[in-house]
Amino acid sequence: MITRLVFGFTVLLLTMANEAMSEPRRVLFLHSYGRELGPWNDVARSVHDELIRQYPGPIDFFESSLATARDPDSDSVPFVEYLSTLFTNRKLDLVITNGAPAADFIRKYRQQLFPEIPALFTGLQHRRAPPDRPSASYAVVAFNNDFPLILEQMLRVLPETDRVVFILGSSPLERYWVDQLRTELKPFQERVTFEWLNDLSFEEMLKRCSALPARSAILFGLMSVDAAGVGHEERKAFDRLHAVANAPIFSYVDAYFGAGLVGGPLTQVNEIGRQAAGVAVRIFNGETPGEINSPPIEPAAPRYDWRELQRWKISERALPEGSEVYFRIPGMWEQYRSQLTAGIAALVLQAGIISLLLIERRRRQFAQTDASDRRREVVRLNRVTTANVLSTSLAHELNQPLGAILSNTEAAQMLLKANPPDLAQVDAILSDIVRDEQRVSEIILGLRNLLNNRTEGDLRPRDLNDTVRDVVKIVTPEITRRAMVLRTVLADEVLPVRCDPIHLQQVILNLVMNGIDAMEGAQPPHNLTIRTQRLGDTDVEVRITDTGKGISAGKLTSIFDAFVTTKPQGTGLGLPIAKTILESYGGDITAENRMRGAVFTFRLPLSGIGPTSELM
Amino acid sequence: MGYCVRTIVVIEDNPSLLQGLSRLLSAHGFPVRTFGSAEAFLEDKSGCDADCLLLLDIHLSGISGIDLQRRLTSSGTDLPVIFMTAIDNETTRQEAFDAGCIAYLRKPFLSKLLIDAINQAP
Structure with a gap:
């Protein structure tokens, strides 16, 4: 039974608590200069937002502005009556004042208007807070402005400053602050000249600030009501000032930090809002306002706007220790770090690859040049070897006509000494001498071609048949000496090929000498045939057929490999050299056995079709 | 003119040289008989008596000059022989003298x- 009673009581208490929570808290927000006037509008917004964030239940906000703050001579009575009427049937839970005039107003009329309602004074300087705490039933969340510190740091970052211009309006509060600042900053008057613009209209202030002498700085205090009695929305006023000012602007509060303030030890508006909302919540929760002790909010660590530092050429090294720099516009590197890193990496990689390729290309060029030189030398040595092999028959071939010439000459000499000389006979002898001399010239020419050691290439198109004829002249003595038969079956058309005739001659020579050697010792007849023909529109073909011993089956596939030879005294280089030369001109060569002997067939592109040889 | 009237038999397969030698020897007063090959000489040796002198090319196509000399020697024909060659080397020279000759040109x-x-021939 008792348990049931306790349970029922608990449920009742919870229900009442829930009802209390669901009942909105009614808050009157009393502004000093109007809800839109800076910097109190920022403070009000901050307190409002923080209160909603920190208090879980619903809050019903009422807002009103103290019309009398702008004009000290105005009568407060109508406004008191207005508020009294407005809240006759509305129970308030809290009155929050924003700014010193509103706090003064509540202190003065609280008993008349809201005798039982807790109050919270915020948005005001600690020195402007009511002195009658803690007995009073109100709490205070104030802040401290350290103007000497602000000026000290201003002169530290801009040490050449010799003039400080103060932007403050003409309302009672602003005049109060003019007086305060004049007193507080007196020690600086020896270092800098102060210029107070509070007796000017805001337009005049702007004009002045757009033409300040060099080494000036502006300290933006408050701009609520100017000397002409015009009220100003402070944020807009600040923006206009920043737009025209030709000197850096400093302030005490961070409301305009990011909008053009250089920076310094600034009071944080959001911190005021956060702490004021915290105190309000504690009051909602039943704490006595007068017992809530909230120490004044001190300026935060110095903060600076990077853009303004750049604009006024202030070095970051000149900033006070512990300063933070905001709004840094990232440089190209900071902004596109990953892209730039990737780009640079790609460039480095690309450069590396290009370097490697260039090195490789250079190395290849060297290797190719080296290989080309070696091939050229091998071809030359091959020709010398061929010349050696042919030397016996060439000597024979040369000495025969020389012998004839000598014999005929001496015979002619003797005939001419006779009386009368047999001139007809002498004439016949001279004709024979001329013929033999021509024969000798031909042989010497062939020999010169064979032993030609020039290095430059000759790539004029030539008739392949002519090259075959040259070879025939060279090898005929050898063929004759060995009692063999050399037959040529040449295409009855010009077969132009673009390759060095010396190279081509060497190929044919190698194949012919190979054939001659293959027939040596073989059963007669010893017939060697050279055929040339055109293959379509692209190629020419040369077939060299012998009636020798043929190529053994085991060597047929390797016959073009270096050092593979079927001859006891062979070097095994003749055929590989022939193949290398042909391939360098875009040709190819094959070998096969016939019923008797072998046939070597090579192909070359017709002039203008093949590549330039690397043997050049 | 020559002191001897012995016939010079020239066997040379190079027609031009054969004719040149023939002219030269004739100009010197020698009777000359010419053959283009050893085979031709062997077929027609008429007029080639013991007073003949053979002027033989060593590297004749077919039967070489040295082989001809060997054959003549082996058949009892002992004629003075002068070898001539366009391919001079030690082997050839040795073979020529081995086969028997009075001169090697x-x-x-x-x-x-x-x-x-x-x-100077005997």
């Missing part, structure tokens, strides 16, 4: 060498 040669060799 390297083509081309001056007529004085030939005539001296002929005149």
Whole structure:
């Protein structure tokens, strides 16, 4: 039974608590200069937002502005009556004042208007807070402005400053602050000249600030009501000032930090809002306002706007220790770090690859040049070897006509000494001498071609048949000496090929000498045939057929490999050299056995079709 | 003119040289018989008596000059032989002298060498 009673009581208490929570808290927000006037509008917004964030239940906000703050001579009575009427049937839970005039107003009329309602004074300087705490039933969340510190740091970052211009309006509060600042900053008057613009209209202030002498700085205090009695929305006023000012602007509060303030030890508006909302919540929760002790909010660590530092050429090294720099516009590197890193990496990689390729290309060029030189030398040595092999028959071939010439000459000499000389006979002898001399010239020419050691290439198109004829002249003595038969079956058309005739001659020579050697010792007849023909529109073909011993089956596939030879005294280089030369001109060569002997067939592109040889 | 009237038989397969030698020897007063090959000579040796002198090319196509000399020697024909060659090497020279010759001439040669060799022939 008792348990049931306790349970029922608990449920009742919870229900009442829930009802209390669901009942909105009614808050009157009393502004000093109007809800839109800076910097109190920022403070009000901050307190409002923080209160909603920190208090879980619903809050019903009422807002009103103290019309009398702008004009000290105005009568407060109508406004008191207005508020009294407005809240006759509305129970308030809290009155929050924003700014010193509103706090003064509540202190003065609280008993008349809201005798039982807790109050919270915020948005005001600690020195402007009511002195009658803690007995009073109100709490205070104030802040401290350290103007000497602000000026000290201003002169530290801009040490050449010799003039400080103060932007403050003409309302009672602003005049109060003019007086305060004049007193507080007196020690600086020896270092800098102060210029107070509070007796000017805001337009005049702007004009002045757009033409300040060099080494000036502006300290933006408050701009609520100017000397002409015009009220100003402070944020807009600040923006206009920043737009025209030709000197850096400093302030005490961070409301305009990011909008053009250089920076310094600034009071944080959001911190005021956060702490004021915290105190309000504690009051909602039943704490006595007068017992809530909230120490004044001190300026935060110095903060600076990077853009303004750049604009006024202030070095970051000149900033006070512990300063933070905001709004840094990232440089190209900071902004596109990953892209730039990737780009640079790609460039480095690309450069590396290009370097490697260039090195490789250079190395290849060297290797190719080296290989080309070696091939050229091998071809030359091959020709010398061929010349050696042919030397016996060439000597024979040369000495025969020389012998004839000598014999005929001496015979002619003797005939001419006779009386009368047999001139007809002498004439016949001279004709024979001329013929033999021509024969000798031909042989010497062939020999010169064979032993030609020039290095430059000759790539004029030539008739392949002519090259075959040259070879025939060279090898005929050898063929004759060995009692063999050399037959040529040449295409009855010009077969132009673009390759060095010396190279081509060497190929044919190698194949012919190979054939001659293959027939040596073989059963007669010893017939060697050279055929040339055109293959379509692209190629020419040369077939060299012998009636020798043929190529053994085991060597047929390797016959073009270096050092593979079927001859006891062979070097095994003749055929590989022939193949290398042909391939360098875009040709190819094959070998096969016939019923008797072998046939070597090579192909070359017709002039203008093949590549330039690397043997050049 | 020559001191001897012995017939000089020239066997040379190079027609031009054969004719040149024929002219030269004739100019020196020698009766000359010419053959283009050893085979031709062997077929027609008429008029080639013991007083003949053979001027033989070593590297004849077909039967070589040295082989001809060997054959003649082996058949009992002992004629003075002068070998001539366009391919001079130690082997050839040795073979020539082994086969039997009174002179070995390297083509081309001056007529004085030939005539001296002929005149010195036994």
